[in-house]
Every structure is written in structure tokens, then in C-alpha cells.
């Protein structure tokens with residue numbers, strides 16, 4: 001796969017100065033012209049906190065069915081199933097619609113984009129335990145043999161690469177803010193912010209980090225959060241390089257407000273950082289004009305696939321952050337978005353898959369179809 005990009009840099013809007021001395025940002029790092037620094041809208045957090053931050057925290061992941069255990073159980077599950085079935089009329093299963101999808105893909109170059117948590121690995125209590133099965137790994141490896149494949153995750157790029165363990169893929173970590181071409185690629189990205197690197201075998205790699213300047217700031221916030229949440233049982237703070245993630249899945253619900261307030265207060269000192277909600281996680285990240293949708297556009301461009309009618313990107317993800325990619329594909333009418341969810345959810349994706357096991361089945365079906373096509 002050759003990386004070549006003419007993709008223009010994200011626009012710098014409201015370049016409010018960052019206090020670089022306090023944050024330890026060295027002057028040689030601050031000269032990049034392409035970093036899209038934005039200032040968070042003031043007052044938004046206060047509003048959010050009083051108007052439903054906690055609701056958002058509660059709603060950020062579907063309740064597990066095993067917790068519903070009173071006499072209404074049967075009715076509740078039936079109702080849930082009915083709601084799911086009617087939602088699927090609007091967002092049909094990508095497996096049941098496989099023929100329709102392959103019709104759309106005929107004579108086109110497919111590019112695959114896969115989210116990690118909740119898509120390739122099931123959601124579990126401890127982020128470190130979210131391992132993908134060997135069967136899933138093989139399915140991804142096989143798909144990458146036929147189609148350029150990217151893993152695009154909220155985790156740090158190194159961490160998600162380590163979890164997936166396949167060198168023949170593209171990896172975009174920190175919600176697309178840290179992109180690297182696969183080992184051995186004859187890359188030639190021509191983009192502000194791209195740097196050449198050499199791996200241990202001295203092969204050339206290309207890296208794109210549109211929020212590179214924020215590294216010391218995020219690190220500072222990560223360390224402060226670790227310190228401040230020490231006393232709150234169950235909290236896990238994860239350093240995702242360009243994003244610090246505060247997990248509250250294992251925290252008693254009565255302490256969620258404390259976490260919300262703590263994060264809110266800390267961010268008062270960081271107007272260039274914002275919070276997004278994931279699945280039982282608050283993610284603190286730079287206010288930059290960049291997201292998973294932009295990362296997909298960048299990667300398509302890098303592959304030489306930009307604005308080509310014969311290219312069909314397929315994006316599979318389960319998280320709110322994946323919505324930016326679904327939205328971009330929908331607006332450009334250039335690809336297929338598949339939401340992984342076992343409950344009805346508001347989404348810009350057209351198709352759905354219930355869980356990672358269905359994702360694996362879909363990937364295997366794509367490979368089988370491609371082999372038949374090529375035979």
C-alpha cells in the first residue's frame with residue numbers, strides 16, 4: 001500500500017495562545033503551522049454538568065441484561081427485543097444485507113476501517129483485559145490480505161497495535177490523532193505534520209499527528225487525574241497519548257458526580273481541552289478540528305483513494321466517536337457505515353451488527369466473497 005496525500009491541513013481557527021512555559025511546550029515544537037487549535041466554548045461545561053452530564057454518564061453504555069432481575073424480567077427483555085427489531089428495520093443487519101452490500105462493492109476497491117473496543121473485542125470491566133480472540137485476529141489478517149485495513153481507536157496507537165498484533169495494517173490511535181502507515185509500506189505522505197521515522201529494521205514509516213503540540217499538556221492532565229482520583233475506588237485513568245481517559249465503569253454510581261466535578265474543575269485551567277463521552281468513560285482531548293471522520297478522509301487520501309467513485313470504504317464501529325466517521329461517509333455518500341450494537345441507538349450508520357462475533361462473521365464473508373469474485 002502506498003501512502004500519498006494531498007490532503008490539506010485542518011484549518012486553524014481562533015489560535016488562542018497556549019501558555020507554553022507552564023505546560024512545558026518547547027518552542028521548537030510550537031512552530032508547526034497545521035495544528036488546528038480551538039478554544040472550548042466557555043460556559044459549556046457548567047451547562048453540561050447541571051443539564052445532564054450525569055445523565056450522559058449513565059446513558060453511555062447499555063445496562064447489562066444480567067442486572068435486570070425482578071418479576072418484570074420477561075416483559076422487559078421482550079420489550080427490548082421488540083425495540084431492537086424495529087430499530088433494525090431502519091438499520092438492517094449487514095449480514096442479512098450482505099448481497100446488497102456486495103452488489104454495491106462490485107468492481108470497487110474496498111477499504112476497511114475497524115474500531116477496536118466493542119467491535120473487535122467485547123466490552124469488559126478492565127480495559128487491559130479487552131483482548132481480541134485469535135479467531136478474530138485471523139479474520140482481520142485475512143481481510144487485510146484483500147483490502148487495505150485500518151484499526152482506528154480511542155486508545156493510544158502503540159497500545160492498540162500491541163492488542164491487535166498485526167503489522168500489515170494501518171493504525172490510527174487517540175481517535176485518529178495519531179496515524180501511522182504499516183511496516184514496509186513505500187510511503188510518500190506529503191502533508192504538514194507528517195514526519196518520517198525508521199523502525200527497528202530501519203524501514204521507513206510515516207506518522208501524522210495533527211495535535212502533536214498537545215502531548216505535554218495531555219500528559220500533565222493525565223498525571224493530575226491519576227493523583228486526584230486516587231481516593232475514588234474503581235476509577236481507572238488511561239493515558240491514550242493525545243487523550244486522557246477517565247473510566248468510571250467500576251466506580252459506585254454515587255461517586256460519579258464527584259468524578260464529573262473533578263474533571264470539570266480541572267478543565268477550567270485548560271481552555272484548549274474538551275471532554276467527550278465514551279462507554280462509561282470521560283475522554284479529555286484537545287479542541288482540534290480532527291476526529292475519526294477526518295482521519296478516514298486522510299487515510300483514503302493517503303491511499304490515493306480520495307474522491308474516487310470506484311472506492312468503497314466500509315467503517316465498522318460501536319462508539320459515539322465512530323459517529324464522526326459514519327457522518328462523513330453518509331454526507332459524502334461514499335461508503336458504508338456499520339454500527340455494532342445490541343440495543344437501539346441513534347446513529348448515522350446505515351447498517352448494524354449485533355456484537356463482535358457478528359463483525360467477525362461479516363469479515364469472513366467479505367473474504368469468501370472476494371475469493372469467489374477473483375476466481
Ligand SMILES: O=P(O)(O)OC[C@H]1O[C@H](O[C@H]2O[C@H](CO)[C@@H](O)[C@H](O)[C@H]2O)[C@H](O)[C@@H](O)[C@@H]1O
Nearest residue numbers: 116117123124125127130153154155249279281
Ligand atoms: O475507539 P475504541 O477502540 O472503541 O476505544 C474507545 C475506548 O475503548 C476502551 O474503553 C472501553 O472498553 C473497555 C474495555 O472493554 C471498557 O472497560 C470501557 O468501559 C470502555 O469505555 C479504552 O479503554 C479507551 O481508552 C478507549 O478510548
